[in-house]
Amino acid sequence: xxxxxxxxxxxxxxxxxxxxxxxxxxxxxxxxxxxxxxxxxxxxxxxxxxxxxxxxxxxxxxxxxxxxxxxxxxxxxxxxxxxxxxxxxxxxxxxxxxxxxxxxxxxxxxxxxx
Amino acid sequence: xxxxxxxxxxxxxxxxxxxxxxxxxxxxxxxxxxxxxxxxxxxxxxxxxxxxxxxxxxxxxxxxxxxxxxxxxxxxxxxxxxxxxxxxxxxxxxxxxxxxxxxxxxxxxxxxx
Numbered sequence: 001x002x003x004x005x006x007x008x009x010x011x012x013x014x015x016x017x018x019x020x021x022x023x024x025x026x027x028x029x030x031x032x033x034x035x036x037x038x039x040x041x042x043x044x045x046x047x048x049x050x051x052x053x054x055x056x057x058x059x060x061x062x063x064x065x066x067x068x069x070x071x072x073x074x075x076x077x078x079x080x081x082x083x084x085x086x087x088x089x090x091x092x093x094x095x096x097x098x099x100x101x102x103x104x105x106x107x108x109x110x111x112x113x114x
Numbered sequence: 115x116x117x118x119x120x121x122x123x124x125x126x127x128x129x130x131x132x133x134x135x136x137x138x139x140x141x142x143x144x145x146x147x148x149x150x151x152x153x154x155x156x157x158x159x160x161x162x163x164x165x166x167x168x169x170x171x172x173x174x175x176x177x178x179x180x181x182x183x184x185x186x187x188x189x190x191x192x193x194x195x196x197x198x199x200x201x202x203x204x205x206x207x208x209x210x211x212x213x214x215x216x217x218x219x220x221x222x223x224x225x226x227x
Contacts, residue, residue: 045215045216091158101146103215108157
């Protein structure tokens with residue numbers, strides 16, 4: 001069964017460094033999403049992406065965040081200058097139709113900022 | 115604006131007894147509603163979804179949910195809990211007008227032997 005994959009599974013970085021989290025969505029899906037879950041808190045929507053542009057973003061998704069689909073398979077989340085409070089689990093998701101359809105989630109990348 | 119309220123942060127049941135996880139929502143549009151489950155150190159798995167078809171939705175692992183528009187509720191039920199059901203459950207709403215998805219705070223289900 002096709003699945004969403006994410007790399008790395010765990011990333012440790014120092015405050016102020018840039019990180020890129022990578023996702024490979026399901027191949028025929030058209031809509032892509034990033035979420036984060038701070039330890040012990042709920043899953044928060046960050047951004048959705050369709051047709052090579054951001055379709056929706058939350059207030060969390062400020063100028064330090066960016067997303068890109070650099071080729072036909074990868075979908076990346078970049079954090080330019082990490083802060084301690086960026087430490088969280090980051091989930092990528094994809095769906096074939098838009099948000100009304102079920103989203104398939106990757107296993108997540110745990111980002112630890114020290 | 116959309117919002118989701120999961121009424122219980124923790125629910126504890128005995129194995130073999132019914133499960134009820136409560137969810138209320140608000141949405142400006144006709145919503146799509148989902149329940150996802152997250153086992154420890156795992157990703158999110160879809161249990162079931164409502165997208166304006168039948169109001170009683172059957173999902174995987176014996177779970178069901180009923181969409182009640184008058185009560186703006188989408189409670190998750192299972193007739194008989196199993197130890198493997200112990201996990202965190204998220205009620206999720208997305209509206210037909212956009213691409214944004216809102217998660218509830220989650221309900222942790224404990225199942226006692």
